[in-house]
């Protein structure tokens with residue numbers, strides 16, 4: 001049984017959704033720690049529908065409804081939720097794992113509603129193809145309980161983690177424990193329970209040494225902040241696993257600056273109370289009067305107006321890249337990395353001015369010192385993703401900003 005939440009309803013608690021009653025896998029039963037523990041039984045499972053993810057009649061990596069199964073960690077977050085929607089559109093069957101430390105499960109309600117409303121997928125179909133389980137990747141036992149009951153999947157998309165450069169400078173250990181520790185647990189248990197040996201990893205342009213040139217995948221790797229260190233370490237763990245000959249494959253998608261919202265205005269980036277607010281969400285908050293001004297870190301960089309340059313790409317372009325990368329992985333071997341960017345950079349002041357045009361008001365700003373760990377210039381050379389994945393970002397900066405403005409106007413208090 002599942003409960004479909006309408007957009008006007010309050011955030012669903014994970015316990016509300018009922019578990020799918022499936023038997024544990026035979027190999028799980030051999031493990032004393034997980035013996036006899038059915039998927040979700042007795043746990044706070046949010047399972048949408050008697051999903052074929054756990055159906056023992058499913059053949060190979062496909063479910064009874066013939067959808068290709070994937071697991072998405074961090075799927076309630078900003079990039080994860082937009083990607084889950086894209087996966088549903090591409091007819092995947094998706095199990096989302098998230099501890100909700102930096103998101104709310106209501107994003108999944110939005111995804112469900114959008115899939116049906118905007119993309120005309122039958123509600124019964126998307127309900128069957130989307131499941132959610134609240135689980136912390138750093139809690140090995142909890143994660144093991146879940147993964148022991150998951151049928152073999154085509155791939156795992158790993159979004160779960162913390163993402164702020166500034167916060168990581170303050171709390172490097174917390175970043176290391178969550179981003180690296182959680183990923184190590186995941187990889188170990190994916191192998192132990194043969195869930196999947198194919199991983200699509202969310203990485204970041206922060207893995208690169210800062211450069212005044214456009215960055216390509218073979219540019220030097222040298223993070224300047226603990227967050228970037230954790231992303232590079234995740235890549236190395238995946239690469240080692242793949243290269244040690246145990247039949248793994250996967251790739252890292254190195255995002256530059258994902259921003260904007262779904263064109264419906266119903267799904268977008270909601271700043272979480274515990275995470276530092278990203279640049280474009282901050283602009284939205286100022287325009288709504290929720291924040292007094294924009295603090296710009298550094299006005300003496302060697303750029304046209306002294307402020308840092310970034311490559312902003314639309315969240316829907318990012319989501320589409322994941323579907324393209326999954327297709328690519330079906331026929332690829334070894335480890336690969338792809339930059340996701342537009343190849344065009346904009347200064348902070350240029351983005352501010354463009355957002356003022358979009359929202360029709362002046363936004364107050366102040367300048368502060370440069371922030372440790374920030375690079376002056378970070379723009380992608382995205383040609384490899386185009387060449388190999390057949391993907392390119394095709395939405396503009398003004399579309400990014402307009403979509404975000406639409407989203408925050410419709411949702412000034414987030415999803416709730």
Ligand SMILES: NC(=O)c1ccc[n+]([C@@H]2O[C@H](COP(=O)([O-])OP(=O)(O)OC[C@H]3O[C@@H](n4cnc5c(N)ncnc54)[C@H](O)[C@@H]3O)[C@@H](O)[C@H]2O)c1
Nearest residue numbers: 074077078079099100101102103136137159160161202204
């Ligand atoms: N947004 C960006 O600008 C950006 C840029 C480059 C890379 N990335 C990477 O993309 C991924 C997703 O970013 P996002 O913007 O969607 O972030 P987000 O904070 O919106 O989403 C991350 C999700 O992971 C979950 N999570 C965190 N730790 C977890 C844990 N231990 N167990 C289970 N779930 C956990 C959070 O609850 C959240 O739902 C991250 O790995 C991030 O490093 C993001």
